[in-house]
Amino acid sequence: MTKEIILIGRSNVGKSTLFRELTGKKVRIGKRPGITQHPFRAKVGEIFYVDMPGYGFMLNVSRAEQEKTKDSIVRYIEEHSGEIILAIQVIDAASFLDIADRWEARGEVPFEIELWEFMADQGLDVLLAANKMDRLARLDRDKALDLICERLGMLPPWSQWIDRVAPISAKRCQIEPLRAAILKRLGEKAREAPDI
Ligand SMILES: Nc1nc2c(ncn2[C@@H]2O[C@H](COP(=O)(O)OP(=O)(O)O)[C@@H](O)[C@H]2O)c(=O)[nH]1
Numbered sequence: 001m002t003k004e005i006i007l008i009g010r011s012n013v014g015k016s017t018l019f020r021e022l023t024g025k026k027v028r029i030g031k032r033p034g035i036t037q038h039p040f041r042a043k044v045g046e047i048f049y050v051d052m053p054g055y056g057f058m059l060n061v062s063r064a065e066q067e068k069t070k071d072s073i074v075r076y077i078e079e080h081s082g083e084i085i086l087a088i089q090v091i092d093a094a095s096f097l098d099i100a101d102r103w104e105a106r107g108e109v110p111f112e113i114e115l116w117e118f119m120a121d122q123g124l125d126v127l128l129a130a131n132k133m134d135r136l137a138r139l140d141r142d143k144a145l146d147l148i149c150e151r152l153g154m155l156p157p158w159s160q161w162i163d164r165v166a167p168i169s170a171k172r173c174q175i176e177p178l179r180a181a182i183l184k185r186l187g188e189k190a191r192e193a194p195d196i
């Protein structure tokens with residue numbers, strides 16, 4: 001059976017940058033977000049890392065096209081739930097709260113929150129990679145992480161959730177908290193089911 005770790009999140013949050021850090025494999029970064037319509041896979045040891053297409057606002061991409069991307073992500077998760085041993089939801093920690101507020105002001109559930117809940121409902125093991133921490137002033141970081149956790153149904157302080165929430169800066173190659181969380185999960189799984 002193939003085992004997958006998927007990276008999922010809005011366009012431009014830094015998924016591909018993180019993917020490169022985790023796998024050492026080059027994927028196109030930055031330019032023309034939303035153009036990658038297909039999951040990009042790279043094998044590390046026995047595990048496939050999958051860089052999922054981003055969803056959300058994309059320049060020159062129609063609303064209908066965006067809905068199709070979301071549907072395809074949801075379908076991918078449903079169809080691969082047996083292979084996905086871990087999902088990493090990547091957010092831009094510096095803009096997550098503003099975007100969530102904007103959606104809620106319009107009476108909509110922010111897709112990032114919907115997706116987090118959807119993955120939990122699917123029984124997936126999900127980690128939150130709070131990326132772009134470098135864009136937050138040092139003094140604001142704990143507060144921002146507390147508020148983000150609260151929106152995702154995890155009671156603050158965020159430091160209670162250190163096994164699920166990893167503040168990182170993929171661009172600056174500062175992803176140790178995420179590596180540690182991944183290794184811990186994989187270690188636990190190996191003990192639960194020695195074939196993984
Ligand atoms: N400041 C900052 N920028 C980042 C970080 N990670 C990625 N970026 C930038 O965010 C943009 C989008 O990155 P990309 O990996 O293509 O995002 P994706 O659309 O989610 O795959 C690029 O300009 C990256 O250089 C980070 O940790 N900090």
Ligand SMILES: [Mg+2]
Binds near residue numbers: 015017036
């Ligand atoms: Mg990308």
